[in-house]
Amino acid sequence: MMTITQDGQPVYDIILDDSFHALSGFLRTYDPACRKKYCIVSDSKVASFYLDAIFSIMNKHTGNTDNIITFVFPEGEKSKQLATVEQLYRLLIGNNFHRSDCLIALGGGVTGDLTGFAAATFLRGIDFIQIPTSLLAAVDSSIGGKTGVDLDSYKNMVGAFHMPKLVLINTSVMDTLDGRQFVSGMGEVVKSALIKDAAFFQWLTGHRAEVESRKPEAMINMIENSDLIKKNVVEADPYETKGERALLNFGHTIGHALEKYMQFSFLHGECVLIGSLLAADISRKKGFLSEEEWEKIRDYMESFPLPDIPKDADVDAIISYTRNDKKAGADGLKFILLSGIGRALISREVTEEDMKESLEAYIKR
């Protein structure tokens, strides 16, 4: 277990376990008199796997199924829109949800982000709990209070910072992820190691087989290390107003642009892996990263099965999408580079030409 703090005060716990049972213990402290209503939010696929388990834990706590409702929406990024959130609002109104009630996000990043946004904005803010069921959500999106939905093809354009009351990670669910989803989660794991923790990167390269076969101890160690890195960054900069949190954007500038260009047929973490590789390449070309470290990164990255960018992709179009980057400001794009494995920096000197060159070389490789 680790605790996310703000100004030295505990805000919420992240519990890592090999089951969902820790939820019971949390509820006994959080809602001892069982007076709250809960809405479990999940997509159709995750619901079919885990909704019953969560419902039964909740029901054992409340002793009253009337206080637990569920909202299941169609699986996929397409659901991460205001229209889905609006349906959820209507369900909450119809069931007389009040400020003291609570949402439970059971699922991957889409579920966590949209449930968190609904919680941030329903009645100007109600509680929510994150139960991430994908590696990507467990190591990234469930932690740090970023919530939001997409607008048309623009990712996370609409959102809010809203902290969960609990993040409960059941590492045993990682077994059920398909190969691409798992690799996608690895994108954020590798990114975290690269920007902050050389020893963790070393561990990752040394435990490739255990990680690939999702050995329980490897999963726990890996998720814990990733979450610790994320914890330290978000505590230092909870609302992305200082520089620190921008470092988490490593690999994301080109990654997001590629994701959009590919119309989300590539997964987020797959794009982050490619974006990270290209950002490392640019770091090397700009003289920040040594050849030796670059090769280590490249070799490790290339061990992942990544989708191919079509040879005839419109590189200019991909790069043009980086202009919509949320982190861009009046001063231009902040691009995250590496000055070594485990050390990142913010650069304002990466041009579209730089990105284009690396991307073209990658596509042709």
Add this chain to the structure above:
Amino acid sequence: MMTITQDGQPVYDIILDDSFHALSGFLRTYDPACRKKYCIVSDSKVASFYLDAIFSIMNKHTGNTDNIITFVFPEGEKSKQLATVEQLYRLLIGNNFHRSDCLIALGGGVTGDLTGFAAATFLRGIDFIQIPTSLLAAVDSSIGGKTGVDLDSYKNMVGAFHMPKLVLINTSVMDTLDGRQFVSGMGEVVKSALIKDAAFFQWLTGHRAEVESRKPEAMINMIENSDLIKKNVVEADPYETKGERALLNFGHTIGHALEKYMQFSFLHGECVLIGSLLAADISRKKGFLSEEEWEKIRDYMESFPLPDIPKDADVDAIISYTRNDKKAGADGLKFILLSGIGRALISREVTEEDMKESLEAYIKR
């Protein structure tokens, strides 16, 4: 001028003046290098009166009309929906608005609330400025950081707390308000006096004629006093998590229900005036308020031209709407009563029967 603080730190200023010109001075400090983009948001009616004036002040500052865009939406509460906010998001994306850019809400409560919500949620939060042009907005909605939109017929169901960078009140615009709008603003003025400031209530009863004819000195004094009350309450409880801010809900429990039942054909402040009168009546019946003070309140309230609730109104239906009150919790409804003129308290003992009785008597009077 007054400054709203949080934890002792200044957050934003409220400037009261008889023109819009103070905006120039603010911009010189806020955006000295003129690097920001601005979007002025206004409804069709207010835009026809004041958009040119604001645009020209902005333009003088930026020296570049390319950096100023406008978003004008159809006048009325019907526009206060996610659909309008979604149009605004699209305009901002289309014009490459970034986190460092700024929205300007020029108008009444609808404009301020929806612009504030867009600012709270676009890219997880950008700056905004409030330029309230109705009395209601000047004394209430523009101050305190509450933003939001309605969902179907449910008022302010979706929202966020998001503080403006500046509230600029041009008292001369009060001249152009029609009679009903002006009375509506008086609803929040009277409410503020009743919950917090007996001397101000005394002043109001003694200056009825000057207020009614909107004499400039009376307007400035009245708005300043109301804003000071609101300032003190929101500073003590910025996110409505303590009891203090709930006091501002005086007159609003029945007021909101009536507003909904009348399908918004009654204005918000008209409903607050009626709701305040009924809450004072309940306070008297519960033995909190003396007969003498009750009569003072009743006589003053009845001097306002208020719309008649139809004699055959379904009182049960009106009261049933109070169950959706945002401030309700698992412990039931918090109803605000008066223990005297200028002194309010939170009661959990007001029943639907109590409300019904007072409302029926009011309708039959």
